Amino acid sequence: xxxxxxxxxxxxxxxxxxxxxxxxxxxxxxxxxxxHRALLEAIGASQWQVVDQPLGAAVDGFLRSAGHRALPxxxxxxxxxxxGVWIQxxxxxxxxxxxxxxxxxxxxxxxxxIARTAWHEWGHALSVVRCSQEDIAAGRRxxxxxxxxxxxxxxxxxxxxxxxxxxLVAETYALLMARRQREASGKPLWLDDEIYNLVKRVTGWSD
Amino acid sequence: xxxxxxxxxxxxxxxQQVQDVLAVEAELLRSEGIDPAWPGFEEPRADTTPHQQ
Numbered sequence: 689x690x691x692x693x694x695x696x697x698x699x700x701x702x703x704x705x706x707x708x709x710x711x712x713x714x715x716x717x718x719x720x721x722x723x724h725r726a727l728l729e730a731i732g733a734s735q736w737q738v739v740d741q742p743l744g745a746a747v748d749g750f751l752r753s754a755g756h757r758a759l760p761x762x763x764x765x766x767x768x769x770x771x772g773v774w775i776q777x778x779x780x781x782x783x784x785x786x787x788x789x790x791x792x793x794x795x796x797x798x799x800x801x802i803a804r805t806a807w808h809e810w811g812h813a814l815s816v817v818r819c820s821q822e823d824i825a826a827g828r829r830x831x832x833x834x835x836x837x838x839x840x841x842x843x844x845x846x847x848x849x850x851x852x853x854x855x856l857v858a859e860t861y862a863l864l865m866a867r868r869q870r871e872a873s874g875k876p877l878w879l880d881d882e883i884y885n886l887v888k889r890v891t892g893w894s895d
Numbered sequence: 896x897x898x899x900x901x902x903x904x905x906x907x908x909x910x911q912q913v914q915d916v917l918a919v920e921a922e923l924l925r926s927e928g929i930d931p932a933w934p935g936f937e938e939p940r941a942d943t944t945p946h947q948q
Contacts, residue, residue, distance in 0.1 A: 715936035743904055763901035770904020777899055789913055800933040801913045804920075808905050837919030844908030851903050858905070866920055869936075870929050878923050 701740045701786045709738045709785035712799050716806040719869060724810070727892050732779030733813035736806070740786040742768035747775055747782065754778055772805040774813040781809045803869075804862050811861025811891055815854040818890045827852030833880040838863075853886075860887045868895065 701709075713736050717725065728734045739746045744764030752758055756777060759767070767773060771790070772783045783805055790798060823830075831839050831852045842855045860883055867876060873895035875884050887893050907916065921931035 712936075715939065718939050719936060747902060759901060767902065767904050770906050773902045773904035775902050789907055793913060796933045796935070797913065797917065799935065800917060803936075804916070805905055812903075812905070835919075835923060837922065841908070841911065841916060841919065844911055845906040846908070847903070847906070854903070863920060863923065867924065867929065870924065870931075870934055872924075872927070872929050876923065877927050 706738050706740060706785060709783065709802055712802040713738065713783060713806050716803040719803070719865065720807075720810065721868075721892075721894075723892055723894070724814075727814065728810055731813060731817045732776070733774055733781060733810060735779060736781040736783065738785045739782050741784070743770045743773050743782055743784050744768035746784070747773060750775060750778055750780070750782070772809045774809050774816070776813075776816065781806070781813070783809070800866075804866065807862040807865040808858045811887075812854055812858035814861070814891045815857035819853055819857065819886075823886060823890070824850060824853045827854075827856070830856055830883060830886070833883055834860075835878050856883065857887055857890055860884075861891050861893070864893060864895070 717734075717736075720728070725734065744759065744767035747767055748759040748764055754777070770784065771787050772781060774781045783802065785802065790801065793801065828849050831842060834842070834856055838856070838859050842852060842859065845855075847855055860879065864876075864887065867873070875881075907913070924931040
């Protein structure tokens, strides 16, 4: 089922549901260390918008309305499956709060996952801007060092190997934020030193 | 205008659900003695400014 077919089948979010997702994103932003917020502001990843349509169409609309060329259909189709995305040209993160994978979640699970999506996108933006070509080239090897559940998640989502480093940084950043939200700090026992050092260098993580 | 590479979104596998992702996270947290239950957010002070567009 494509994103567009999917969007025809499910009901649109109500205004209060959109407002709820926006509120969670705001609280997720405030949960970041102040230095990270400053870094994200500097790279143009401190703005966000909740949308209720597949992200391929949403990104295409945002780009065209800002005077950019249309997003190729193949890229739109791939993005239609996404829950969140950072549009570097427009310095904004979009979150698809009405995604079918978010349907029928209980309140706590929904909040935890919207926050995780935001943390992932902020980590992803920092990775795209601050990783070196060598970091990107090492993606396959670095992914092999990741905890098995993270490794399988990234591989199973169908990313290109050139995206592995960014996805690994994004996932690790989201996990470190999940720990921080529970008042844990320091290097987790389950995290490889090389990945931790990469995340520290790229995101400014300093716990 | 200059076009960067198409943006890459946050995707789950076709058969992967939100609960699967959070279960991986919970297992990692539990492995170091952290309660994986979602703690929620503290409400912010009134003087903070949202960044929503």
